[in-house]
Amino acid sequence: MAELHQRPTTLCCCRKVLPASGGRCGELGGAGPGPGAGPDPGAGGRCPPLDVASASNFHCFQLRHLHLDLRLNFAVKEMSGWLVLDLAPVRPGVQTLVLDSHPSLLIHSIDCKVPGSGQDGPVSLTYRVDPFTDYGSSLNISLPAAVKPSRLFQITVRYTTTDGPAIWWLDSELTCSQSRPLVFTQGHSVCNRSFFPCFDTPAVKSTYTATVRVPDGVTVLMSASRSSYSKQDRVFQFSMEFPVPSYLVALVAGELQHVDVGPRSRVWAEPCLLSCAVNKLGGSVERWLGVAEDLFGPYLWGRCDIVFLPPSFPIVAMENPCLTFIIASILESREFLLIDVIHEIAHGWFGNAVTNATWEEMWLSEGLATYAQRRITTEAYGTAFTCLETVFRLDALHRQLRLLGDNNPVSKLQVKFEPGVNPSTLMNLFTYEKGFCFVSYLSQLCGDVKRFDTFLRAYISEFKFSSVVAQDLIDYFLGYFPELKDAAVAQREGLEFERWLNGCGPPLCEPDLSAGGALTRPVQELCELWAGGDPPDPQALATFDLSSWSTFQTVLFLDRMLDRSPLAHEVMVSLSSCYSSLFDGLNAEVQIRWLQMVVRNSFYPDLPRVRAFLHKHTSRMYTVPLYEDLVAGVMKCVAVEIFYQTQSRLHPNLRRTLQQILFQTSAVAANQNSPALSLIPPSPSPSPSPSPQPPQPGAGTTAAIALRDVNVSA
Numbered sequence: 171m172a173e174l175h176q177r178p179t180t181l182c183c184c185r186k187v188l189p190a191s192g193g194r195c196g197e198l199g200g201a202g203p204g205p206g207a208g209p210d211p212g213a214g215g216r217c218p219p220l221d222v223a224s225a226s227n228f229h230c231f232q233l234r235h236l237h238l239d240l241r242l243n244f245a246v247k248e249m250s251g252w253l254v255l256d257l258a259p260v261r262p263g264v265q266t267l268v269l270d271s272h273p274s275l276l277i278h279s280i281d282c283k284v285p286g287s288g289q290d291g292p293v294s295l296t297y298r299v300d301p302f303t304d305y306g307s308s309l310n311i312s313l314p315a316a317v318k319p320s321r322l323f324q325i326t327v328r329y330t331t332t333d334g335p336a337i338w339w340l341d342s343e344l345t346c347s348q349s350r351p352l353v354f355t356q357g358h359s360v361c362n363r364s365f366f367p368c369f370d371t372p373a374v375k376s377t378y379t380a381t382v383r384v385p386d387g388v389t390v391l392m393s394a395s396r397s398s399y400s401k402q403d404r405v406f407q408f409s410m411e412f413p414v415p416s417y418l419v420a421l422v423a424g425e426l427q428h429v430d431v432g433p434r435s436r437v438w439a440e441p442c443l444l445s446c447a448v449n450k451l452g453g454s455v456e457r458w459l460g461v462a463e464d465l466f467g468p469y470l471w472g473r474c475d476i477v478f479l480p481p482s483f484p485i486v487a488m489e490n491p492c493l494t495f496i497i498a499s500i501l502e503s504r505e506f507l508l509i510d511v512i513h514e515i516a517h518g519w520f521g522n523a524v525t526n527a528t529w530e531e532m533w534l535s536e537g538l539a540t541y542a543q544r545r546i547t548t549e550a551y552g553t554a555f556t557c558l559e560t561v562f563r564l565d566a567l568h569r570q571l572r573l574l575g576d577n578n579p580v581s582k583l584q585v586k587f588e589p590g591v592n593p594s595t596l597m598n599l600f601t602y603e604k605g606f607c608f609v610s611y612l613s614q615l616c617g618d619v620k621r622f623d624t625f626l627r628a629y630i631s632e633f634k635f636s637s638v639v640a641q642d643l644i645d646y647f648l649g650y651f652p653e654l655k656d657a658a659v660a661q662r663e664g665l666e667f668e669r670w671l672n673g674c675g676p677p678l679c680e681p682d683l684s685a686g687g688a689l690t691r692p693v694q695e696l697c698e699l700w701a702g703g704d705p706p707d708p709q710a711l712a713t714f715d716l717s718s719w720s721t722f723q724t725v726l727f728l729d730r731m732l733d734r735s736p737l738a739h740e741v742m743v744s745l746s747s748c749y750s751s752l753f754d755g756l757n758a759e760v761q762i763r764w765l766q767m768v769v770r771n772s773f774y775p776d777l778p779r780v781r782a783f784l785h786k787h788t789s790r791m792y793t794v795p796l797y798e799d800l801v802a803g804v805m806k807c808v809a810v811e812i813f814y815q816t817q818s819r820l821h822p823n824l825r826r827t828l829q830q831i832l833f834q835t836s837a838v839a840a841n842q843n844s845p846a847l848s849l850i851p852p853s854p855s856p857s858p859s860p861s862p863q864p865p866q867p868g869a870g871t872t873a874a875i876a877l878r879d880v881n882v883s884a
C-alpha cells in the first residue's frame with residue numbers, strides 16, 4: 171500500500187516541514203485561503219513561496235494521491251482526459267482549493283465526491299482561472315460545504331492540454347529514427363502546471379497512478395515504480411508507490427524499445443540508438459547503484475531505468491524517479507555520459523528521496539547530489555579522476571562569477587525570489603558547485619569522509635520521502651555530531667553557516683583537489699606554454715600527447731584557452747595546425763570548445779568546421795553557445811546562413827531561442843525554456859508562449875547573461 175511508504179509533509183509558513191496529517195501551524199494567518207488571503211509571513215518571514223499560485227492554500231490540505239487518465243493524440247498534439255486528486259483538509263473553514271495551472275491547459279469541468287456525506291454522485295463545482303505569472307495561472311475551485319477536516323474528498327478535473335512548457339511534441343523528423351512522432355514532458359522546476367493542475371511545489375508529495383491511451387505502436391513510459399500494458403486496449407497503466415512532488419511526474423511516448431542491462435535497470439531508446447546506448451552503459455548502472463548503496467543506504471525506488479531522448483530534449487538529463495531522462499547527444503562523450511548518469515542516480519537519494527521544500531534552496535538537491543556523485547566516482551574511478559572533473563566544474567563556477575560579479579544575488583545558496591520570478595533561473599552553477607563546496611566543508615568539519623557518508627545515510631533514513639529546508643539539514647548535522655555543535659562550528663569566523671547560505675560570491679572555501687594533480691598539472695603546463703603570445707617551441711609541445719588525454723583534461727585545457735581569448739592570430743594558426751584534425755575525431759564536448767575558440771578569435775580557416783558542426787548537431791547544448799559567440803563577433807552573417815539552412819531540423823522552441831539570439835539587438839535570453847541568470851521577473855503574461863520581454867530596469871547586462879559554457883544537468 172502506498173500509505174505504508176508515505177510520509178506526507180506540508181510546509182508551514184515559517185518553513186518548518188510538518189506532517190500533513192497533524193497539520194498544525196501556529197504561525198498560519200487566520201484568514202484562510204482565497205485571493206489575497208495568504209498566510210502570515212510568520213517567524214521565518216520568507217514565505218509563502220512566491221512561485222506557486224497555490225502557496226496560500228497547499229498547506230491547508232493533505233494530498234493523498236493523484237491519478238491521471240489521459241489519451242494522447244499525436245495528430246493534433248493534445249493530451250486529454252482527467253485528473254483525480256484525493257485530498258483531505260487539515261483544518262476547518264477551507265472553502266477554496268487553489269491549484270497551479272497554465273493558460274495552455276483547457277479546463278472542461280470540475281466535480282467533487284465526498285464519500286460518506288450522503289450525496290449521491292459527484293457534484294459539479296464552480297471554478298475560476300486567474301492570471302498568476304508568465305509561467306502559470308491560478309485555478310480557484312469553490313468547495314462544497316460537505317468538505318470537512320480530515321475527511322477524504324475527491325476532485326476530478328476534466329481537461330485538455332496542448333503545447334505548454336512541460337510538454338514537448340516532436341514531429342517524426344525531430345526524432346532519431348524519423349519514423350514516428352514522440353512526446354515527452356519536462357516538469358522541472360515549475361512546468362508541470364501545464365501538464366496537469368497541481369500543487370506545483372516540491373513541498374507537497376504524493377503517490378500517483380496513471381492510465382494512458384495511445385495509438386498502436388507507441389510505447390509509453392512514466393516515472394513510476396510499476397507499469398503494465400494491455401495490447402488489446404492499447405492502454406498503459408502506471409503506479410508510483412512512493413510519494414513524489416509534482417515536478418517528478420514525467421512521461422515519454424514514442425517508438426521506444428528496451429534492453430535489460432541489470433537486475434533492476436533497463437535502457438530505453440529509439441530502435442536506431444538502442445544498441446549504441448546499451449554498449450556505452452553496459453553493466454555500469456548496476457555497478458554505480460551498488461557503490462551508491464554502500465555509501466548512502468538502500469536505493470529506494472525499485473527500478474533504475476534510463477531513457478535516451480532525441481536532441482530536442484532541452485537539458486542534458488533529468489532525475490525522474492525510476493526513469494532517468496537523458497539526451498542522446500551525450501552518448502558520444504563517454505566521460506560526460508558517465509558523470510551525467512551517476513549524477514542522476516545520486517538524485518535517487520538527494521533530491522528525489524529527500525527534496526528541497528522550496529526552489530529557493532535548490533542546492534539541497536543539486537549540491538548534495540553533486541557531492542554524492544563525486545563520492546560515487548571516487549569509489550568507482552578513483553580520486554584523481556574525481557578531482558579533475560571537480561576542477562573543471564569549479565573553473566566554470568569561477569567563470570560564471572567573473573561574468574556576474576561577486577555581489578550578484580543569484581550566487582547565494584538561499585536565493586530570495588521576487589514575485590513572478592521563474593525558479594528555473596536557479597539552474598546555475600552556484601546551486602551545484604557552491605552547494606557542493608558547502609557540503610564538502612561539512613564533510614571536512616566532521617574530519618572523516620566515511621563518517622560523513624554515515625551521516626548522509628542517516629539523513630536519508632530520517633527524511634526520506636519528505637521535503638526539507640536547509641535548517642533541517644543543519645540541525646540534523648549538529649545533532650548527529652554533538653561535539654561539532656559544542657565547538658560552535660556553525661559560527662566559526664569567516665565560515666559561518668549563515669554566511670555560506672546567505673552570502674553572495676564564491677564558496678567560502680573549496681575542497682583540496684591536489685590529488686588530481688597528475689591529471690591537471692599537464693593541462694596547466696600546456697596552457698602556460700601557449701600563454702606566451704607567440705606559438706610555443708615545437709619540441710616543448712611534443713612532450714604533450716593530447717590523443718592520450720581524457721576528455722576532461724582536453725576540455726579543461728580548451729576552457730582555459732577560451733578564457734585567454736582573444737589570442738594572437740599566429741597562436742591560433744599554430745593551435746589549429748597542432749590540434750584541429752585531432753579534435754575532428756573527438757567528441758562533441760571537445761569539438762564545441764575548440765569551435766568556440768575559432769569563433770571568438772574570428773579564425774576563418776576553421777570556419778567550415780563550425781558549419782559542419784552546426785549542420786550535424788541540433789541540441790540546445792551544442793547550438794546555443796556557438797550561435798551566441800557567432801552573433802557576438804564578426805561572423806554573425808554566417809550564423810544567419812546556417813540557421814536558415816538547418817532550422818527545419820530544429821525543435822520550434824530552440825528555433826525561437828536562436829531567432830532571439832540572431833535577430834535581437836538585446837542580449838536578453840528571454841525564451842521560456844532558456845533560463846537567464848536574473849532575479850528580476852518578466853511582466854506577467856497570460857500567453858502560453860510569452861513573447862520576448864525587454865530588459866527590465868535594473869537588470870544590467872550581467873543579470874541577463876544566459877547560461878553559456880555550462881553543461882547543466884538537472
Ligand SMILES: [Zn+2]
Nearest residue numbers: 536539883884
Ligand atoms: Zn542534478
